[in-house]
Amino acid sequence: MTPAPDPGAPLALRERAEGLAAPLPALLAAARHLAAAVQTGGHGRRRPGPGAEFWQYRVALAGDEARRIDWRRSARSDLAFVREQEWQAVQTVQIWADGAASMAYRSSADGQTKAGRARLLALATAILLERAGERVGLADGSLAPRSGPAQVARLAEALTRPAAAEDYAAPRAEALAGGARALFLSDFLAGWEGIERTVLAATDRGVTGVLLQVLDPAEEEFPFAGRAIFESMGGSLRHETKEAAGLRARYRERFAARRDQLRGLARLTGWTFGTHRTDHGAQGALLWLHQALGPRR
């Protein structure tokens, strides 16, 4: 096994060394490593259906098309048999990893940016899904859902493409296919209307999915004090305070309110809502995602 590319560990060093020109393999490797920890089984439904795997021979019944009769098997007996495959459902999962400037934030020098974590989680989830034979694509339509290992590479490339310059981004769901599943990875600090509109629109199209709020610990705790001017990452928003510590309680209130909104939205639409902090391990988040995106029973 390759050495553990734990984010922020030796690999991070190598990542920096190779520069922006080649983040792709690193992200891929990290995502693969992350995904390797999650066991994926066969995706069979344990019942006959469309699929590649053999399931059973059964006696041909009236109504079965003649071309479906397995002649080789039928020749060995008097009855005609039909070869049935196991039903293998293929899901389409479309991912949107927030690439706005706000995601580039990290509060400690040795931590990971939210964007980095979101990309990592997105790609690792994609690998898991690909391994399970699902089709993975991007929700903004820049990459149509497909299956196969090559899609992971394409996905990685698309994810590491330079992000838009906007400060905050609402999820985009233009390309969401009906009945697909969606995974939105963002800090969800953008305007509430955009988020709500997107999710409701997606739900209207029969899409359910997962909202994972990726946050920096500082955003949750607001550990600042003293006189400060807070500026958004792009510089579009600015707020000056004489005593940052005095804002802490109210900031947290607002923060909790935003989270409640998201939770409420998820409850309303049947989506799944989760949070993740960049100072926590990615493994837990991936496991949670794997479970949340798994087949609904």
Place this chain on the structure above:
Amino acid sequence: MSGLLPAVGFASPWLLWGLVLLPLVWLLLRVLPPAPVLRRFPGVALLLGLADRDAASVRTPPWLLALRLGALALAILGFAGPILNPSGHAPGQGPLLILADASWADGDRWPRLRERLLAEAGAAAAAGRPLALVSLTGTEGAPRPEFGPAAPVLARLGALEPAAWAPPEARMAALAAALPGGRFETLWQSDGLGRAGRGALLAALAAHGPVRVLQSGAGLLALTAPTLAADGVATRLLRPAGGGAEQAALAAFGPDPAGIERELARQPVALPAGATDLAVTLALPPELRNRMTRIEVAGRASAGAVVLADDALRRRKVGIVEAQAPREGLELLSPAHYLRQALKPGADLVEGTLADILPAAPQVIILADVARLPDGEQAALTRWVGKGGLLVRFAGPRLAASVEPGAAATDPLLPVALRPGDRALGGSMSWETPRRLAPFAATSPFAGLPVPADVTVRTQVLAEPGPGLAARTIASLEDGTPLVTEAGVGAGRVVLFHVTASADWSNLPLSGLFVKMLDRLAASSLPGQDSAADMAGTVWTAERQMDAYGGLQPAEGLAGVPGDRLARGEVGPDMPPGLYRSGERRVSLNVLPANARLTPARWPASVTVETGEGGAERALKGIVLALALGLLAVEGLATLLVTGRIAPRRRVAPALVPLAAALLIGLGAPPHPARAANDAATDERLIASAGGMVLAHVLTGDADLDRRAEAGLAGLSMVLTQRTSVEPGPPVGVDPEKDDLSVYTFLYWPVSAAEPMPSAAAYRQLNLFLHTGGLILFDTRDGDGAQAPGTSPEALRLQELAAPLDIPPLAPIPHDHVLTRAFYLIDGFPGRYEGNPVWAEAPPPDAEQAAGMPFRNLNDGVTPVVIGGNDWATAWAVDQDGNPAFPVGRGVAGERQREMAFRFGVNLVMHVLTGNYKSDQVHVPALLERLGQ
């Protein structure tokens, strides 16, 4: 200014008004909010519209405010130029004359004084003032101060040493006459003692400008020239002004019998408050007094605190004149013999006729039963007594016979008139019994001497009764008969013992009282100093010269001193204190004569007097400003911290807390518990080791090697348990540095090339281990044939390691060594390797194989060491399940080799435990043969 706090002054005090501004600054600082920090923070989206509620929080924290104000205040103080120990005078103008007393009284504190003077001169030089320096105790010619550049004056000041005398009056007068014209300032370093002639000089100086006096008289202690007292040496402890009560100690120094200078006696002295003059008597037995060379006030390095002893305190010269030359073989009948024995320890004896003795100028002359002297000698003796000599006469048959009725008045050398003939007490023809002595009267020179009861007088000469007899009697018998009489003749005295100096008439000369009486007479009779008249006309040369610090230096370049001047005792540049010699006579000249007094100097009110005790002036500006800067730096850091521009690393803080706690706990609680636990563990292991047989290996510091050794010994222990009655416990790793080896019998020592040398203590323990029957198996583990034996790094290291061990000569184990048959019969000692020689104690060279015996009777004990390189531990090593841990050889042959290795191990342990028991088997054939009969 208080005495505790050092005085602080300011160079520019007006700057201190800046401190008034501090409250204003305080107000300003208080309302000025810190500059905001720009933070990039995505969460700002949630902050929009939140107003600050708490306006007070923008205020600067009080401690930061205090810090800033402190820094500012310090800066103001610093720029005001604080000065420690300010001299308290405005800087003078014009030339500066430095006048130094530099007398004997300054010796004690001269380094500080000179430093102070140098500081003053340096300050004046820095101000560009011309300087001149005059030492009032200087030895150069008449002082002619001339103002000039500072450098030579500073150099002279740096080399200026105090002299052991006081400033002579003549020199002061000369200086007053030779003062340069114009105005100048004078800095007078005074020793603080009053003396004549100073006023005139001061007036002359004051005429030219201001006079400052730097005075340091406090705390001075001085001694006067010592004089002889009845039971020691008397001197006077002086100080110039009556201060508080003071404790001092006088110490007498002199050579011990080996000639080495030692402290002979020490006497604490308590000076009462206000006292300036205290008589002190150092109680010294004559023997010590004779050796004493000087008395010091302990801990005072000043010429005034040291007085020298001379002949006046030393041995007396005693002349003994006997009536007839002693006959050979009749020593005990000779009076001179008793006198000699009594006087020898404390006096120089001169014997011979009076004509021989008188020129030697003895202080005491003893006439033992000499009745008549030739006329010329009689006259010379009378003159000698008249000049202060002490004549002691003893009665005897001749004296008794010589007395004619009415002749007493004519003999001036007898204290009383004698009656003709003698008086016998207790003889065979007498009714009277021998008489004992009466106690001495208080006025007698013998007062206080105990009178032994067994001293009796059988015969004596009797004095004519007369009106003066009682006054002249200084000792009498119990019936009041005078025994010793005394009379003054001129300056001297004549003493008559009415008995003989031999044991003929009484047993007094046999008693200790006799010795003490003679000592008292000799000590009390002499004048302390030779009078001026005595010394007139003699010339004395200085032998040793005293410096101002009380040390004796060789006297060089000093002219001879006339005796009368020496007798006056005024020390000066041409007659420094010290030891003077004229012919055979030696006289000490001390700084202060016996009748000296010290008075404090008195200065008119117009003169500034500084004590100079507080130390030199020192500018504090730099220090204070540096402090202010430091505070500002701290303030800067604190500001950054408060405004949040730097944040204490959150990861550091939690790490620091336990660290600090551990430090606190470590400081607070003594580290005994851990050590106690350690000791307990060691004890437990020792008890386990001592309770049974345990194989031990030396810890080498190489973890892998130690593990192998332990596994090897575990394997050997297992085999021993299975096959023999030896059942060792689990093997133990020992460190000879720390562990007690006395409980082990067998040590396996795998040698590693990197092994550190044990300490000397460890070697002591190892040698004890070897001497008391232990065995060390050294294993260099190099027997794989890769290198010649003894050349591997391990083998070389072993040579170094074993060098300090007490090991007998070694030899390869012979085929008939008891090791080959202690349990198994083996012919090799394989381990993991095979075939290398294994060494043990060499067999005695005279070992012979007895006829019919299979083995020689070789070693009578256990070989202390076995040395080899076969890596036994690896062959013995087993894992936890008892399976071999390392491969040995190949296949069956390898297993066979391992078995042989185990057998060697078993034999070795058996040999350790049973010694040469198996060697005794050599007698088995003989025993069997005897049994068969």
